C-alpha cells in the first residue's frame with residue numbers, strides 16, 4: 401500500500417481512551433446504525449436487478465408492487481440509518497474534542513513558568529485547535545467512513561464474485577490499476593493542501609504580531625518594509641495554492657477519466673456477455689453498481705489512512721503535552737499556615753540561592769533576612785540585581801536550589817500552592833489588564849467580591865476617581881491589553897486588584913513607577929493605610945517610595961550588600977547612599 405500506518409505509533413491513540421470511555425453507549429449506537437446503513441446500501445443494486453429483470457410488461461402487477469415496495473423500504477432504511485450514523489459520529493467527534501480541549505487548557509494553566517519559557521503560546525494554541533481538529537476528523541468522520549467502506553468493499557466484492565466471477569477478476573485488476581495512481585496523486589494533493597494551510601497560518605501569525613506592534617512600526621516609518629514582507633508571504637501562499645490546484649485538477653482528470661473508461665470497458669464486455677446469454681441485463685446493471693461501490697470504497701479507505709496518520713501525529717503531540725508535569729508540585733502531606741486576621745505574616749528567608757532553569761548563572765546568592773508580621777521592607781538595587789526573582793520565589797513560581805522561605809515558620813514547599821498564593825497579593829512589574837471592563841478587571845483579585853468591595857478597593861488604590869470619569873464608569877471596556885488606559889491608570893487598577901484580595905503579605909514590584917508625583921502621593925497615602933495590617937515587601941527604584949520602610953535591603957548581583965533604615969544606610973555611605981545622592985538633593 402502507498403500509505404502505510406506505522407503500527408508502533410498506534411499506541412499514541414491511548415491518549416484518547418480516557419476521553420472515549422465515557423461515551424461507550426453512543427459508540428455502540430453509531431456502530432449499529434453504520435452496519436445497518438452499509439447493509440441497506442449493499443441491497444440497493446440487488447433490488448435494481450430484480451426490477452430490470454422483471455421486464456415490467458410480462459410480469460404480474462403483484463410482483464411489481466412487492467419489488468418497488470421493498471426498494472422503497474431499503475431506501476428508507478438507508479436514509480434513516482445514514483442520518484442517525486452521521487448525527488452520532490459527529491456528536492462523538494465534537495464531544496470528545498471539546499473534552500480534550502478542556503483538558504489541555506486546564507493542564508496548561510497549571511504549568512510552572514519554566515514550561516512557558518520553553519513553549520511558545522502559538523504552539524499551545526496549535527495543540528488546542530489544529531491537533532484537536534485532526535482528532536475530531538478521525539472520530540467524527542474517518543473511523544465511521546473506514547468501517548462503512550470496509551463493509552461496503554467486502555460486501556461489494558462478494559456480491560461481484562457471486563454475480564460474475566470472470567468479469568470480477570478482470571475488473572478487479574483494472575480497478576487496482578485505476579485506484580493506485582489516483583491514490584498516489586491524492587496523497588500529493590493532501591500534502592500540498594497542508595503546505596498551503598501552513599503558509600496561510602504563517603501569514604496570519606505575521607499579521608497578528610505586526611498589528612499588535614503597530615505604533616512601533618509607524619514610529620519607525622517601517623510601513624513599506626512590513627508591507628513588502630507581508631506581500632512576499634501572500635505571494636508564497638498563492639504559489640503553494642496554485643501547485644495544489646494543479647495537482648488537484650490532474651487528480652480530478654485522472655479519477656473521472658479512469659473511472660469512466662473502466663465502466664465503459666465493463667459495459668462493453670458485459671454487452672457481449674449478455675448477447676452470448678452468459679448473464680442477464682439486470683445482472684450486468686447489478687454488477688456495475690457493485691463495481692462503483694467497491695471502487696468508491698477503495699478510494700475512501702485510502703483517504704482515511706492518510707487522516708489516521710495525521711491523527712496519530714496529533715495524538716502524539718497532545719499526549720506529550722498532557723504527560724508534562726509541572727516542576728512545581730503540591731506537597732504530598734500539605735501543612736497549613738495559620739494567619740491571625742489583620743496582623744500580617746512572619747517571613748523568614750534562609751540562605752536562599754537560586755538560578756533560573758534556563759541559565760546556570762546565580763541570580764540570588766545566599767540571601768537571608770527576616771520580616772516580622774506587619775513590617776514594611778523595601779528591596780532596592782540596580783536593574784538585574786534579582787529583586788523580581790525574589791518575588792518569583794516567594795510565589796513559588798520556581799524553587800530555589802538551596803535555602804528556604806518560611807511563612808509563619810512553615811516552609812512554603814510544605815504548603816499547597818493554592819493556599820500559599822492565597823496569602824500573597826502582588827502588583828507585578830508588568831501590569832496585566834484583561835480585555836474586559838474596569839469592574840471585572842479589579843474583581844479578578846477576588847472573584848466572589850461584591851461591587852461595593854470592588855469600589856472600596858478602587859478608592860484605596862486612588863483609581864475610583866478616574867474610573868468614574870470613564871464613559872461608562874466601572875462598566876467601561878478597557879480595550880485589548882488595557883489599551884484605553886494610561887500606564888499609571890493601568891497600574892492603579894492592578895493595585896486595586898491586589899488590595900481586593902486583602903492578603904496578609906503584599907508584594908509591590910515598582911508599584912508606583914508609572915505614576916506622576918501627585919498620583920504617587922495619593923497611592924502612597926492609600927498604601928500607608930493598607931500596609932498597616934500586613935507584611936509588605938516593596939521594590940522601588942524611586943527612593944522616595946522606600947524612605948518610610950522599616951527596613952531597607954540593598955541587593956546587588958543577587959547578594960544582600962547592605963541593610964538598615966534610610967538614615968542608617970545614608971550614614972553607611974555605601975551603594976544606597978550613592979543611589980540616594982543621585983536622586984535627592986535635599987539631604
Ligand SMILES: Nc1ncnc2c1ncn2[C@@H]1O[C@H](COP(=O)(O)OP(=O)(O)OP(=O)(O)O)[C@@H](O)[C@H]1O
Nearest residue numbers: 517756758759763782783784785786787788789790
Ligand atoms: N525567566 C528567566 N530566565 C532566565 N533568566 C532570567 C529570567 N528572568 C530574569 N532573569 C535574569 O535574572 C536576573 C535578575 O532579574 P530580575 O528580574 O530579578 O532583576 P530585577 O532586580 O527585578 O531588575 P529590574 O530592576 O530591572 O526589574 C537578570 O540578570 C535576568 O536576566
Ligand SMILES: [Mg+2]
Nearest residue numbers: 787788789829
Ligand atoms: Mg524587576
